[in-house]
Amino acid sequence: MQAPSEAIQRAYVRLMRAQQAVLAGIEAALKQAGLPPLSWYDVLLELKRQESGRASPGHLQGTMLLEQYNLSRLLDRMQADGLIRRVPCPDDRRRQFVEITDEGRAMQKRMWPVYAAAIEAEVGAKLTDAQAENLAAILATLTPPTCRA
Amino acid sequence: MQAPSEAIQRAYVRLMRAQQAVLAGIEAALKQAGLPPLSWYDVLLELKRQESGRASPGHLQGTMLLEQYNLSRLLDRMQADGLIRRVPCPDDRRRQFVEITDEGRAMQKRMWPVYAAAIEAEVGAKLTDAQAENLAAILATLTPPTCRA
């Protein structure tokens, strides 16, 4: 058995706790404002970033570290709320595109101020920029290259 | 609105991604070994750490950052599997103790090698001890004092 060092164990536990605390604060702020959960924002932002306003489910899955079936149902809910729409892909009819709607763009704009304020409260208020740079650099080592923001 | 700086945003995103990647790796290792999820381990370890082998649900809730109703059902499942047992509290009959069973202790011992190897693979192999110390110190700032391992 490979026993992790004390230092590694401490870092691991704090990674879990810190993320949970930050995430809980942010989800609570969104809910408090009557807005949808964070995963919806992630999808909206990723689509909005594309010139075309579209991305393949596979791409979303990769950037969001989501299971396929999980994404499928997330998109169901977002489509039911009119924030995205599924568009068939002419080249390969197994595939499709997910496209952000005007309502989706409006929702992203509406969510950002609340989200930004929550990030500021949970992280910005507690770390200097130098600490944040340092933190980001170390954390990058723990994440596969493809999902590094 | 308080816009978080670029540095803060980067750190925030990487915190989310890194935790998710590490956690997914660990849960996968446990499942692969036919063991219960990580939250079960957290409960077992916290109980084992107590001299009496007992803790109040409120204490578990605090150390694990769990909702009350959520913990209640987690304990149901663990009790059904014989890993813990609920013991009435004589002083205050609203309260109770959660007590680890011999089976529970055995399960904790069985889980640790797999868990340890996964922490080593996900974190230990990617960070020096110095980086881990650094990381832990910065992350401590983001977590309420009560849940700092």
Place this chain on the structure above:
DNA sequence: AAAGATTGATTTTTCAATCTTA
């Protein structure tokens, strides 16, 4: 009324297929 814990109903996630096209 408040604290500690649980429960019913609902939503979300997960697992294990399944369906369609390449």
Place this chain on the structure above:
DNA sequence: TAAGATTGAAAAATCAATCTTT
């Protein structure tokens, strides 16, 4: 057969009460 995506059934998480004791 494999890739891309979805689905039914089961497990877990969530919300809004509820129950018991203080």
